[in-house]
Amino acid sequence: MVVLVNEQTISAAELLALALVELADAELVGASTAGGLNEFRQMELADGYRLVVPFRAAVGPRSREPRPGHRLEPQVRVVNARPVELAAGLDPQLETARRRVLRRAGGS
Amino acid sequence: MRDSLIPCDAGRVGRAAVAALALGSPGSEVRLPAWFGFDAERDASFLAAPMCGEPRAAPGFFLSRQRDGRLTVVGVDVACSPHAYGVRAGDVLTHVDGRPAVRANSQVLPLYAAAAGAVFRLGIEPGGWPLEVRLVLARGEVPSVVWWRLEDGVRVVRVRWFASSPDGRGDTATLVRRCGWTGPWWCW
Numbered sequence: 001m002v003v004l005v006n007e008q009t010i011s012a013a014e015l016l017a018l019a020l021v022e023l024a025d026a027e028l029v030g031a032s033t034a035g036g037l038n039e040f041r042q043m044e045l046a047d048g049y050r051l052v053v054p055f056r057a058a059v060g061p062r063s064r065e066p067r068p069g070h071r072l073e074p075q076v077r078v079v080n081a082r083p084v085e086l087a088a089g090l091d092p093q094l095e096t097a098r099r100r101v102l103r104r105a106g107g108s
Numbered sequence: 109m110r111d112s113l114i115p116c117d118a119g120r121v122g123r124a125a126v127a128a129l130a131l132g133s134p135g136s137e138v139r140l141p142a143w144f145g146f147d148a149e150r151d152a153s154f155l156a157a158p159m160c161g162e163p164r165a166a167p168g169f170f171l172s173r174q175r176d177g178r179l180t181v182v183g184v185d186v187a188c189s190p191h192a193y194g195v196r197a198g199d200v201l202t203h204v205d206g207r208p209a210v211r212a213n214s215q216v217l218p219l220y221a222a223a224a225g226a227v228f229r230l231g232i233e234p235g236g237w238p239l240e241v242r243l244v245l246a247r248g249e250v251p252s253v254v255w256w257r258l259e260d261g262v263r264v265v266r267v268r269w270f271a272s273s274p275d276g277r278g279d280t281a282t283l284v285r286r287c288g289w290t291g292p293w294w295c296w
Contacts, residue, residue: 008170012270051124080172080173080174080182081182082174082180084198086180087197087199087234088198089197094264102260102262
């Protein structure tokens with residue numbers, strides 16, 4: 001399994017990616033995530049409102065350790081596609097992820 | 109103050125939430141609508157857009173940041189209004205309502221927080237040529253999870269945002285399970 005991440009990967013998406021890395025041996029491909037690996041505390045307010053406040057760093061489900069900068073760093077770093085690549089229908093991150101998936105599936 | 113532990117002024121809570129968003133995204137233009145504070149469910153829907161990325165309407169495109177800070181359109185939903193207005197992958201987003209688009213979060217939040225019918229002026233550069241697009245947001249049926257299979261059998265699952273709902277069509281976990289988990293795949 002390969003998880004594609006970049007700076008648009010934030011909060012719950014980072015938590016999911018972290019869980020997949022630690023529990024499902026997923027490989028991260030792409031760019032550094034946004035830095036929103038936090039746990040939130042909810043406080044009940046009046047009339048159905050809740051106040052949600054980040055209060056501590058999220059930790060990996062297996063490592064029990066927070067990540068530096070509260071973000072994930074990909075094992076395989078691929079810069080975001082350039083405009084000319086996108087206009088041509090090319091996506092280097094997707095292509096790298098595809099190759100990594102096939103390589104891992106083939107055991108090579 | 110029913111069902112409450114701490115008395116509150118909904119407007120003050122909302123302003124605090126928007127101020128907190130602005131701290132993380134300097135220049136954010138998200139503002140509380142005049143109707144905020146009278147309906148918790150509607151207010152939650154409004155704040156959910158900038159907080160968890162679930163759009164109230166459907167901006168219909170994704171952005172990524174280039175090394176030089178420019179924002180580039182990565183993909184455009186064919187079913188959504190930007191596609192009809194000519195926005196395409198590879199276009200550089202230069203302005204939103206006349207303001208330079210230099211930070212993804214602050215500039216994109218209004219597009220996600222606005223309701224259907226909201227009008228934005230988008231400055232884009234397709235192929236380096238400046239162009240202004242008048243975008244009218246439309247309510248689109250965009251699922252939080254989409255998946256497809258590449259030619260060589262690799263399965264792609266894209267999770268756009270996270271939501272829980274008793275209705276399986278709106279529940280991200282249910283939608284992901286429906287994609288299946290066997291075979292080679294990658295998650296976006």
